[in-house]
Amino acid sequence: MSSAKEIVSSFVEGAPPGELSDVIADIKALTVSTPDLVNELSEAFEKYNEEQFITTKLPGSSQQVIISSHSSLGDGRYYDVESSSSFAFDHKTQKASAVQSYVLEGAQSDLVKSTLKSLSTYVREHFPNVAYGAYPIENDSKVAIIIVSNKYSPNNFWNGRWRSLYVFDPASGQLEGSVKVDVHYYEDGNVRLITNKPVSASVPSGTGSGIVKEISSGEKKYQEELNRGFSDLSEGAFKGLRRQLPVTRQKIEWDKVASYRLGQDIGGGSSRR
Template identity: 35%
Template sequence: MAADGDDVISDQEKVRIVSDFILHSPPGEFNEVFNDVRVLLNNDTLLKEGASGAFAQYNKDQLTPVRLEGSELHTLITDHNELGGGRFFDPRSKRSFKYDHLRKEASEYEPYEPDRAAEPWRAALDVELSNYVAEHYKHGASLVVGRALESGAVALVACIEHHQFQPKNYWNGRWRSVWALTVGGGAAELRGMLRVQVHYYEDGNVQLVSSKEVRAPLAAGGEAGAAREAVRLLAEAEGAYQTAISDNYKTMSDTTFKALRRQLPVTRSKIDWARLVSYTIGKELKSQ
């Protein structure tokens, strides 16, 4: 992997480059990128041993959905429900599992007991969030995890993932949002990070990568009330963000994209398409 006269790239540098490619794979195109870097590296042992961490980080960053045996709803692979050793937990079904980051499959199920002090808050938010996702995201999935703090309050993290993969139409896209709040200790604040990534690659290569940070005060209340209020606030924020993206695209279509296209040829005269159909290009040039 070196041109004539260039220094040979070390295995460590090869792994760094390959990992960078993996981590920047567009949504829905991990396998294509993996196959390409596998050919470039031409060393399956080095790829597996050196870049396995990148496979795991990519799936966690993308909030990759996975359906567990016996579960109606998908859960998500994230940093927030990772146990280590390639294992994750699903508080909804109260199970932990081994996750294969290349095959994207769950196995080796074991019982898992969520934090008991946090569970009433977590379960209430999980119900409200699941209903919201089912109503607004056709193929969406969600995850809510919680843990009790020394102060007696409860820290909750809610994740939402939705994707549309249309490789036959040359585009793929993914929506991700992660929300965090602390409840049970008076007034709270809901904090969220919203991300959208779309890749369009028919006769070109165009990507939309957008993110927005959101903060909103959350009134104090019991488990059910806090859960309803949190979902109401995140629904407003997500709706406003989606509307803003749509409005921005319309503005870009009317201004920016048009500026990238030449409206008229350099002669400043419109093309006479009927004339071009009647004569060959050679005859047209000769007549001039």
């Protein structure tokens, strides 16, 4: 049988975009008999933040930086190439602190910087509230590229996140990755869309601009697939869930609804007097 810690950890790891604080509040309400349980969830918080590419602002800056395993320096510290900084991150509160200078060096540093330059132009044209990053990984033999765009509208009962992760291998010229979309709608119900689209491409030039060109092409195709899918759902499956017109095949005139005789006028049958 799963322990209480394992159960509530699964709640944390399944939290919808922008709703971790709400999940924490719910956990506290459900575990009042063990008030210290939330303090034992540091591993779950770290896993969630790194997998979701949570973004945070550095103190005194408006720039969003990304939390991921690829940007981790260990001991709760992460780095960002564009701001040339490293920082501590509290996984429970999702706040950054203790900013220090950090200069990227190594065999892939030039490729990382050129990729970031091209990526900046691309993401700012296509994403709202976007953060992006590129990092040398696997002993400086490959480059990881991340794009994350959050859009939260809790007053309208929905939140969403777009996450892209790509790994480029300079030795083979191959780009492999995936695009994940996670949208939660919870007004008078609870609907969640989670997608995962694999992406694979060849980058013959091996340059930062070449990498971003392939990313742009793949994400454009996926966006078009999503648009077609939503259109098909709207015109097909969703329409089948609810009759568009009453059985009379005529729209109800709501300003005259008081004058309808329910059985005869709306239902189409005879009414009893």
